[in-house]
Amino acid sequence: MLKDITVGQYYPGQSFLHRLDPRAKIIGLALYMTALFLVRRLAGFGYVAVFTVLLIASSGVPPKVALKGIKPIWPLLAFTLVLNFFLTPAGEVLWRWGALKVTDAGITRGIFMTLRLVLLLNATALLTLTTTPIRLTDGLERVMGRLRVPMAHELAMMMTIALRFIPTLIEETERLMKAQTARGADFERGGLIARAKSLIPLLVPLFVGALRRADDLATAMEARCYRGGEGRTRLRPLRYQARDGAALLLAGGLLALTVADRYWLRWLN
Amino acid sequence: MIEIRDLHYCYENGTEAIKGADLTVPDGEFLAILGHNGSGKSTLARHLNGLLLPASGEVLVDGLSGRRPEDAWRLRQRVGMVFQNPDNQLIAASVEEDTAFGPENLGLAPELIRRRVDEALAGVGMAEFKDKAVHLLSGGQKQRVAIAGVMAMRPKVLVLDEPTAMLDPRGRREVMAAALRLNRDEGITVVHITHIMEEAALADRVAVMAAGRLAMVGPPREIFHQIKALRDLRLDVPLAAEMAWRLRERGVPLPEGILTSAELAVALCPLY
Numbered sequence: 001m002l003k004d005i006t007v008g009q010y011y012p013g014q015s016f017l018h019r020l021d022p023r024a025k026i027i028g029l030a031l032y033m034t035a036l037f038l039v040r041r042l043a044g045f046g047y048v049a050v051f052t053v054l055l056i057a058s059s060g061v062p063p064k065v066a067l068k069g070i071k072p073i074w075p076l077l078a079f080t081l082v083l084n085f086f087l088t089p090a091g092e093v094l095w096r097w098g099a100l101k102v103t104d105a106g107i108t109r110g111i112f113m114t115l116r117l118v119l120l121l122n123a124t125a126l127l128t129l130t131t132t133p134i135r136l137t138d139g140l141e142r143v144m145g146r147l148r149v150p151m152a153h154e155l156a157m158m159m160t161i162a163l164r165f166i167p168t169l170i171e172e173t174e175r176l177m178k179a180q181t182a183r184g185a186d187f188e189r190g191g192l193i194a195r196a197k198s199l200i201p202l203l204v205p206l207f208v209g210a211l212r213r214a215d216d217l218a219t220a221m222e223a224r225c226y227r228g229g230e231g232r233t234r235l236r237p238l239r240y241q242a243r244d245g246a247a248l249l250l251a252g253g254l255l256a257l258t259v260a261d262r263y264w265l266r267w268l269n
Numbered sequence: 270m271i272e273i274r275d276l277h278y279c280y281e282n283g284t285e286a287i288k289g290a291d292l293t294v295p296d297g298e299f300l301a302i303l304g305h306n307g308s309g310k311s312t313l314a315r316h317l318n319g320l321l322l323p324a325s326g327e328v329l330v331d332g333l334s335g336r337r338p339e340d341a342w343r344l345r346q347r348v349g350m351v352f353q354n355p356d357n358q359l360i361a362a363s364v365e366e367d368t369a370f371g372p373e374n375l376g377l378a379p380e381l382i383r384r385r386v387d388e389a390l391a392g393v394g395m396a397e398f399k400d401k402a403v404h405l406l407s408g409g410q411k412q413r414v415a416i417a418g419v420m421a422m423r424p425k426v427l428v429l430d431e432p433t434a435m436l437d438p439r440g441r442r443e444v445m446a447a448a449l450r451l452n453r454d455e456g457i458t459v460v461h462i463t464h465i466m467e468e469a470a471l472a473d474r475v476a477v478m479a480a481g482r483l484a485m486v487g488p489p490r491e492i493f494h495q496i497k498a499l500r501d502l503r504l505d506v507p508l509a510a511e512m513a514w515r516l517r518e519r520g521v522p523l524p525e526g527i528l529t530s531a532e533l534a535v536a537l538c539p540l541y
Contacts, residue, residue, distance in 0.1 A: 134366055164362045167404040216357035223318060223350040224360075224418065225342055225374040235369035235382045 009069075009125070010132050015060040016243065017130040022139025024244035025127055028251035032123050035251075035258040036116060042108060044261045045115055051254050052122055061129050069125030070118060077114050084110035133163045138238055141229075153229030165213070172209055176202050270296055271317060271426065271458070275326035278312055286312040288481040289326070294460065296425070299452045301469035301489075302462045304478035305503060310462050313478065314430045317460065318348035330426060346375060349419030353431040355411035364390070364406070364414050365399040371422040382421075389421035390414075392455070393447045409440025413447050420451065426458045427451060433465060445471065466493070466507040470528045477502065490526040509533040 012018075017025070032048075039045055056066045070077070084106055091105025128136065141156030149155075177187060180201050187198050271294040278287040287309045294300050304310040315321040316328045319335020330348055333340040349371075352358045361367040368389055372382040390396045393413040403411060412432050419427065429448060433441040445468055451457045461472060469475050475492045477485040479502045485492055493499070493510045505511070513527040513536070521540070527533050 133362065160361060164360065164403070167402070168356050171404070213354075213357045216352065216354055217360065219320060220350075220352055220358035221360060221370075223320060223345060223352075224371040225345050225422065226370070227342070227374065231376040232373050233376050233379060233382065234373055235366065235379060235386065237379050 009128055011061045011065055011129045013060040013130065015058060015130070016247075017055065017059040017126070019243065020130075020247055021238055021240055021244045022131050022135045023143050023238060024240070024247050025131060026139050026143050028247055029123060029127055031248075031251040031255045033120065035255040036119055036123075038255075038258045038262050039116070040262050042112055042115075044258060045112075045119070047254060047257050047261065048119055049115075052119055055126060056122070059126060059130050061126070066122060066125060066129065069121050073117075073121065077117060080117060081110045081114045084113050134160070135236075135238075137163070138234065138236075142238060153232075157229075161217070165210075168213075169206070169210065173202065173206060176205055270294065270331060271460070272327070272329045273313075273316070274328075276313070276316060276323050276328060277325045278309075278316070278321060279324050286481055287316075290478075290481075290483050292476060292483060292486065294458060296458055297452070297456050299449070299459045299461065299471070299473045301472035301475045302460065302478060303464065303466070303469050303475060303504060304462075305464065308478040309481040310478045311430055314350070314428050314460065314462050317426065317428050318350050319344045320350070346422050347424050348426045348428060349422060349424035350428045350430060351412065351415045351419055351432045353434050355408050355415065355432075355435065358415050359403045359411060359418070362402055362404075363399075364395060364401050364403055367403055367414060368399075368418045368421050371418055375422060385421045385423070386417075389417040392420055392451060393417045394443075407440060408436045409443035412436065412440065412444045416444070416447055416451075420457075424457070426460065429459065429461045429463075431462050431464070433463060433468065441465070441468070464504075466505055466510075467529075470507050470510075477504065489528060493528060494525060 020028075032051075036048055039048060056063055059066070085102050086100050086106065088103055088106030088109050091103030091108075093101050093103055094107075095102045131139070137156045137159045140159070141152050144152035144155065177185075181187070185198060185201060187195065187202075189195075190198070271292070273290055273292040276287055276290045277285070279285050290309075290313060302310045302313065312321065316323060316335070317330060319341050322335055327334065330344060333344045333347065335341055335344050359367045360370050365386055368386045369382050372385050377385070386399075387396065390399055393416050395410065395413050395417055398406065398410065398414075403414060406414065415432070416427070416429075427448065429444075432448075433444050436444065448459055448461060449471065452459045461468065463469055470489045470493065472489060475485075475487065475489050476483055477492065477499070484502060485495070485498065493506045496506050496511065496514050499506055506514070507528055509530040509532065510528050513523050513533055517523050517525075523533075523536050523540075527536055
């Protein structure tokens with residue numbers, strides 16, 4: 001059961017999006033998100049949706065895989081939808097049951113918010129689907145460094161190490177579960193509290209083990225001359241290409257379009 | 270050349286781990302350090318690249334001392350160290366990225382890192398695995414990647430701190446073969462810490478540590494010949510050597526200095 005957890009969800013490919021510099025993708029995503037939050041009317045999502053569909057189509061990632069990111073959070077989406085349906089006070093009342101009422105404004109708002117979330121998730125998923133974890137952390141390190149985020153290198157190194165050790169820790173958890181099951185532990189039965197309690201004999205050795213690993217790893221890193229980000233070079237340095245400029249122009253164009261839609265084009269209707 | 274002079278070391282809790290050790294390792298030697306748990310052999314190893322600093326005495330590698338801050342990083346580049354647990358010393362998720370970690374820390378140019386990574390992986394027979402995720406490798410393969418990661422920094426000395434202790438017999442053979450090859454073909458000085466006698470038998474010289482002191486130093490044939498002394502230190506001898514000794518005790522006319530089962534077979538066959 002634990003084996004199903006995959007780290008990162010990179011979908012190998014050679015598309016334009018795949019070859020894009022991770023920094024360009026991260027900045028592009030930031031522009032996209034800004035655009036998404038500037039949209040004020042349902043029709044305004046048109047531009048963003050078309051842009052997103054084109055992105056997915058050009059990435060070579062099968063739409064099924066690209067949309068899979070929505071699956072785990074559909075309860076959140078349903079919650080957003082229902083909450084907005086019932087809790088928007090304005091508008092014409094369409095249906096009423098006691099204190100609960102649904103208005104036309106509520107329906108619009110619910111669909112609006114859900115659509116925003118779906119688009120946001122798809123774009124973010126597309127970033128992780130088309131970027132290897134190493135390039136993603138490299139990109140984040142450089143972007144954060146540029147923004148003067150303190151400890152940018154340390155944060156990126158932590159992510160690199162986390163990516164490396166998640167499979168190892170999953171393996172260890174499975175081994176511990178087997179060992180505890182052999183001693184009569186039961187992880188499957190009982191109420192919520194009983195189950196949470198049964199995790200204690202699992203978590204304690206797991207944490208102790210993780211701390212020992214961290215200690216060993218620190219020694220090994222020091223033995224290999226690690227002394228922080230200063231003066232460190234990379235096997236595959238990031239280099240901006242012409243296509244990265246083009247991608248940023250595209251994302252900027254989308255942002256400009258939504259801004260125009262919000263402030264000027266809407267008067268045309 | 271490694272020079273250890275009158276080395277003493279105390280842990281913070283007051284245990285005296287090394288109580289005076291003197292040892293010189295010439296360039297290109299394959300030295301095995303044998304000893305029980307707690308004999309101080311790992312502590313000694315960690316002095317070789319300055320991870321630990323002596324309480325008194327001196328440890329010099331080509332004249333570099335971990336005590337001098339300006340030497341510390343050059344010392345770590347010159348003395349590569351591989352540790353016991355294969356899972357706890359690989360830093361990056363893929364074989365190639367991990368091998369590049371050391372050269373990246375040295376601040377080398379990307380093209381040079383690329384060349385060194387390819388050479389180091391080829392040197393331990395892991396070139397074809399360079400894009401693999403490290404958690405999918407076997408123990409022996411992980412340890413060979415760890416050796417490659419160290420070799421990519423172009424050290425002159427390779428310190429192996431019980432790299433085979435957690436491996437299966439096949440992994441052990443792979444790691445030993447890689448270490449022996451680097452020693453024979455590339456002239457790397459190897460200090461191999463182990464408690465497996467068969468591995469020590471392959472070394473040029475064996476040092477036996479007991480209770481924080483170097484109890485014996487000499488070529489394997491000389492060391493494993495002193496079966497009584499080794500027994501007193503609660504150490505075994507290689508199975509073939511022990512068998513030859515027992516047979517000789519019972520009057521079988523075998524020559525002295527038998528170490529491996531092949532030698533034992535050659536000596537036994539003409540007798541019957």
